[in-house]
Amino acid sequence: KQEVTQIPAALSVPEGENLVLNCSFTDSAIYNLQWFRQDPGKGLTSLLLIQSSQREQTSGRLNASLDKSSGRSTLYIAASQPGDSATYLCAANDMRFGAGTRLTVKP
């Protein structure tokens, strides 16, 4: 059974800072990894999907990477903004989620 871990559980940064969120998974037989954003009281919105044949995906200020051999994925957010404040979750093989990282970007 795939286990997904996200560290840190919470992160607070000043506006404009670049930051990295981490996601670790136990089963290297992964065929894709997906990053989501969840705003308080809302559902999840898909941000990026990385297939196992890819090493990274980019969308605007977001860049996600996947390293199957080490069991890790990272989500890089450039030039953070207060609107980026949310909980970020990763999911391995579409189904198993990490506990999320709660990000606060202070103006």
Place this chain on the structure above:
Amino acid sequence: DAGVIQSPRHEVTEMGQEVTLRCKPISGHDYLFWYRQTMMRGLELLIYFNNNVPIDDSGMPEDRFSAKMPNASFSTLKIQPSEPRDSAVYFCASSLLELGANVLTFGAGSRLTVL
């Protein structure tokens, strides 16, 4: 498409009552997932269907929980009898396997409070 539609958005009930949560997936999607989210346990996969057939229900916590998908456009999650510890937000998500990847689309969730 209106996205994944869940009902009710909020449900408050008393312990012992039956609760039915409903989900309408995106038309054409062939996978449907039910999740439960709590502060303590995060987002847990309860069950998922492929082409209306339950594939993995190992996350269903107890026999009090049951899920059905009678057709491609409707699914239910039922709790009978409900208990206070079932209080959580229940999410439904659907996806289409395309180019080897499932991109999940979530509904807005059903917030359940069992008194």
